[in-house]
Amino acid sequence: MAKKTNEPKLDFKTDWAYEPAPEDTSHISLKKKYDLFIDGKFVKPNSKKYFATYNPATDEKLADIAEADAKDVDKAVKAARKAFTKWSKISAKERGKYIYRIARLMQERAREFAVIETMDGGKPIRESRDIDVPLAANHFFYYAGWADKLEYAFPNRNPKPIGVAGQIIPWNFPLLMAAWKIAPALATGNTVVLKPAETTSLTALKLAELIRDSGLPDGVVNIVTGAGATGAAIVNHPDINKIAFTGSTDVGKLIQKAIAGTDKKLTLELGGKAANIIFEDAPLDQAIEGIVNGIFFNQGHVCCAGSRLFVQESVADIVIRKLKDRMETLIVGNPLDKNTDIGAINSKEQLLKINKYLKIGKEEGAELYQSSCTIPTKGNFCRPTLFLNASQSHRVVQEEIFGPVLTVQTFRTIEEVIEKANNIPYGLSAGVWTDKGSKIFNLTSKLRAGVVWANTYNKFDPTSPFGGYKESGFGREGGLHGLMPYLRF
Numbered sequence: 001m002a003k004k005t006n007e008p009k010l011d012f013k014t015d016w017a018y019e020p021a022p023e024d025t026s027h028i029s030l031k032k033k034y035d036l037f038i039d040g041k042f043v044k045p046n047s048k049k050y051f052a053t054y055n056p057a058t059d060e061k062l063a064d065i066a067e068a069d070a071k072d073v074d075k076a077v078k079a080a081r082k083a084f085t086k087w088s089k090i091s092a093k094e095r096g097k098y099i100y101r102i103a104r105l106m107q108e109r110a111r112e113f114a115v116i117e118t119m120d121g122g123k124p125i126r127e128s129r130d131i132d133v134p135l136a137a138n139h140f141f142y143y144a145g146w147a148d149k150l151e152y153a154f155p156n157r158n159p160k161p162i163g164v165a166g167q168i169i170p171w172n173f174p175l176l177m178a179a180w181k182i183a184p185a186l187a188t189g190n191t192v193v194l195k196p197a198e199t200t201s202l203t204a205l206k207l208a209e210l211i212r213d214s215g216l217p218d219g220v221v222n223i224v225t226g227a228g229a230t231g232a233a234i235v236n237h238p239d240i241n242k243i244a245f246t247g248s249t250d251v252g253k254l255i256q257k258a259i260a261g262t263d264k265k266l267t268l269e270l271g272g273k274a275a276n277i278i279f280e281d282a283p284l285d286q287a288i289e290g291i292v293n294g295i296f297f298n299q300g301h302v303c304c305a306g307s308r309l310f311v312q313e314s315v316a317d318i319v320i321r322k323l324k325d326r327m328e329t330l331i332v333g334n335p336l337d338k339n340t341d342i343g344a345i346n347s348k349e350q351l352l353k354i355n356k357y358l359k360i361g362k363e364e365g366a367e368l369y370q371s372s373c374t375i376p377t378k379g380n381f382c383r384p385t386l387f388l389n390a391s392q393s394h395r396v397v398q399e400e401i402f403g404p405v406l407t408v409q410t411f412r413t414i415e416e417v418i419e420k421a422n423n424i425p426y427g428l429s430a431g432v433w434t435d436k437g438s439k440i441f442n443l444t445s446k447l448r449a450g451v452v453w454a455n456t457y458n459k460f461d462p463t464s465p466f467g468g469y470k471e472s473g474f475g476r477e478g479g480l481h482g483l484m485p486y487l488r489f
Contacts, residue, residue: 021338023125028115030202033064036072036225037208039079040218046071051227053201056122057335057344057379065201068224073193073233076222080164080191081239083219088161088189096147099186101214103140106133109210113203117175118335120202122344122380123298125336135460136179139478142462143183146483150188153480159487161189162265163241166234169204170247171197171346172301172402178204180477181244182221188486190242191220195234197247198227199347232258240264242485246303249400249426249471267475267485269303269467271400272428274449275421276306276457280314282433286455288322291406294431294457296330296342296384300404301350303472304429306457308397310417313410320388320408327371327384334376342404345380354382354403361387361396366407392423400426414439418446427469431457450476 033050035042050064068076087095106113113136114128123132150159165185169177174196185192196204208223224230231251235243235258242265245255249270259266276294278287294306311319335343345351362368366387375381382404390397390407397407411417421430430449432440440454450468453459460466465481467473475485 019339020334022334023115023118023336023338025115025119025336028112028119030063030116034066034201034205034225036066036068036076037205037212037221037223038072038076039083039222040212042208045069046075051198053120053199055119055379056346057376057381059379062120063202065198065205065225068195068226068230068233070229070233072224073230073237076193076224077164077166077237077239079219080193080222083217084161084163084191087191087217087220092148092150092189095186095189096144098214098216099140099144099147099183102211102216103137103144105210105214106137106140106207109206110134110137113175113206115336116206117203118343121171121174121200122335122346123301124340124343125338126340127298132173132176135462136176139176139179139183139462143187143483146184146480147187150483150487153483154487154489157489159188159489162486162488163190164239165190165192165242165244165486166237166240167192167194167244168231168234168247169194169196171200172298172303174200175203175207177246178207180482181246184477184482185244185486186220188483190486193222193224193234193240195224195226195231198225201225235259242266244477244485245269249473252473265485267467267477268473269475269477270428270471270473271426272303272305272468272472273308273398273400273424273426274304274306274429274431275308275310275417275424275447276431277417277421277433277443278309278311278315278319279432279434279436279439280312281435282315283435283455284315284319284322287433288319288326290431290433290455290457291323292326292330295406296404297458299342299345299382301346301402302458304451304458305402306429306431307401307406308421308424309406309408310411310420311408313412316410323386324369327386328373330371330373330384332373332375332381332383342384345382345403348380350402351380351382354401354405357396357399357401357403357405358385361390361394361405361407364394364396366390366394366396392420398424414442418443422446422448425471428472429453429468
């Protein structure tokens with residue numbers, strides 16, 4: 001229980017309000033139907049089948065998306081293979097110019113990309129506008145610079161492109177994940193067949209339009225839309241040289257089994273259940289913001305979300321009280337409203353999964369706390385949620401929920417929190433909050449996580465590698481390390 005305090009407490013319902021500020025969407029033009037992007041052109045699917053994509057905040061249908069079958073995938077792979085013979089042989093400097101042009105065009109159309117990303121995915125417009133789109137463009141800028149410097153990046157190793165890369169991306173960061181995968185593949189001289197997630201295909205298809213307008217040679221990037229069967233066709237195609245997958249751990253395991261015995265290269269960026277650790281000497285107000293950003297950013301639809309909070313026992317009461325107060329200020333609602341902090345859950349299926357875990361957590365004996373905010377009656381929404389008094393054995397602690405749900409545990413010693421943080425199947429990321437540099441360096445060497453943030457959280461940069469251990473996958477994306485999976489030596 002939090003200690004009583006004489007500090008004045010705001011009544012957030014009466015003392016604090018905001019004026020709705022919805023983003024203008026009149027400049028956004030969406031087609032009623034989107035085809036596949038193969039060999040530099042939009043073509044109808046072999047199956048003649050299309051599926052609908054919806055705005056998760058309003059349940060409004062946005063467009064129909066082509067469903068690619070194995071024949072469409074084969075057509076895309078053949079186009080990529082044909083383009084590879086030319087793309088891999090043009091000068092590296094020229095390749096860099098094309099990638100740079102894509103980045104510049106993305107900057108010019110940034111507002112359009114941001115609004116579509118929010119409409120299709122449900123994330124707040126502030127995040128799409130200020131984080132996702134600029135960071136996606138920066139990845140293209142960054143890898144454009146590496147295109148003619150590979151021999152300096154890997155001296156005396158004679159790096160060569162591997163061929164055709166099959167890339168499958170998730171629904172939580174559609175445009176950013178496309179940039180993470182396409183940019184290093186092109187910089188290293190490879191060609192691409194990319195499949196976006198079925199619930200968030202629109203920005204990938206808009207990127208296809210941009211790629212066509214950039215003058216990139218036909219077939220260098222192909223984008224095929226669909227569901228699991230489309231992804232399986234890419235994974236199993238015999239003429240694909242490398243698979244890059246970001247998504248669930250269960251699907252990642254299936255992919256690993258599917259390519260066993262082949263010579264395909266593989267990188268997997270899978271699930272996570274990150275520990276966010278608050279020591280008693282941490283700057284607590286700053287840490288509260290880090291906790292909120294760590295779990296409620298993008299509705300918790302983040303593989304590296306700080307979904308397990310560990311607070312040193314001596315400051316637990318004050319941290320929990322401050323965190324509850326901060327949660328009361330969070331606005332859950334229209335993602336196109338510039339004031340919104342937490343947008344819509346990406347799909348009804350994901351909302352059902354989150355609600356299932358809320359029920360499980362209560363049945364396990366954890367104490368449920370949710371903010372008192374109102375949420376829209378239409379669309380897929382979930383209040384920011386805490387599970388207090390959680391324990392290591394609880395499923396809500398061990399399993400990835402992928403929503404705005406935070407479990408809270410306390411600890412006394414460094415040894416205890418390291419053991420608890422590592423006692424998990426995942427190993428993607430972690431956060432440490434303390435004013436002692438020695439403590440930070442100690443934990444970064446002991447935590448089994450691919451990324452460890454110190455006194456911040458969810459900060460990304462194209463120059464920095466990202467990836468995990470254990471059931472969070474293997475291989476790295478971003479930075480110099482992100483070039484290696486697309487090269488043979």
